[in-house]
């Protein structure tokens with residue numbers, strides 16, 4: 186059995202930083218993720234005048250319920266969509282003029298439904314170029330609160346940003362959602378708001394967020410379930426290999442742990458315990474049709490092992506993977522074709538067909554960490570796979586290549 190210690194969750198770390206910054210008092214975050222996305226989030230907060238103390242095992246944030254400590258700031262959000270969507274929303278609750286920009290990759294990604302909703306709530310928000318894209322400036326004067334309608338069919342992060350903002354408004358928010366993808370991420374948000382003292386109500390499709398602010402706390406970050414998917418997938422494609430990830434078990438907040446159910450359906454032996462999850466490769470890997478709307482960050486993981494299944498693997502309802510770090514449906518398809526695998530795609534689906542034995546090739550990463558980490562799993566069984574930009578794993582797991590090489594030594598030799 187190989188035990189793999191997975192770094193902290195990006196999603197939990199980003200939320201915890203927002204909540205800690207907004208809370209009344211000092212919050213300690215234990216086992217935060219240290220990666221480009223989360224360091225970028227922390228530095229964005231520092232740019233807004235928050236005090237963030239960072240040691241390897243714990244981060245400490247002095248909360249400011251009244252908002253940023255500076256009247257003007259220019260914040261660079263790097264590649265992180267949580268940073269680029271959550272921080273302007275946090276800043277809106279303060280008083281000052283705050284400009285936000287992001288990397289070319291993140292500038293291409295949308296946030297129009299969020300900026301529209303903020304404007305509907307009275308926030309003075311201006312784009313420098315295309316509407317609904319960075320760079321943008323928030324001339325913040327606090328947020329009164331009230332009713333707002335939101336389409337979160339492209340990204341749940343729009344809804345998470347507004348939910349997190351709710352307690353910082355003067356009268357609270359009622360957010361009516363017309364469509365929603367990645368729903369489990371909203372459950373993470375609600376659970377973490379509860380840990381910081383706020384209970385969100387539900388009336389059908391309307392989320393009712395009370396005013397009153399957050400309470401500082403000590404918060405332990407779970408290992409990242411999306412990151413764990415590469416290690417679970419590695420076990421599933423290696424007969425006899427067994428991988429255990431401690432810290433992700435029955436009570437885990439992250440929906441992406443559900444990826445192990447997909448592996449179980451394909452033939453892997455999966456045990457989800459109270460505080461750990463184990464996947465064992467049985468030598469059997471069946472094809473399947475699976476809806477991944479709730480867990481689409483693991484779509485590339487599945488696509489990358491699909492060539493080893495004995496039947497077609499069809500992944501449905503993943504249109505929004507086209508607006509992630511890259512167009513992930515096309516990135517997966519073109520890279521699989523480069524390996525000689527037969528693939529078809531549609532607007533919101535991909536189908537990988539069995540037959541050809543994959544051959545080594547250089548993977549085009551499009552600067553997308555998940556393309557690298559996913560095809561690294563393909564590389565366990567197919568020699569000669571390399572990457573044009575292996576370093577882009579820094580977004581969520583700077584130590585990925587070393588950790589994966591260790592695993593390979595253990596399970597393949």
Ligand SMILES: O=C(O)C1=C[C@@H](OP(=O)(O)O)[C@@H](O)[C@H](O)C1
Nearest residue numbers: 196339340341342345367370482
């Ligand atoms: O809220 C979050 O932390 C995230 C939500 C998901 O995005 P979408 O809601 O845009 O699918 C996920 O893909 C992303 O990696 C992290």
Ligand SMILES: C=C(OP(=O)(O)O)C(=O)O
Nearest residue numbers: 264265266267482509510
């Ligand atoms: C989509 C992702 O990140 P984000 O949207 O937070 O930039 C991801 O990590 O796969």
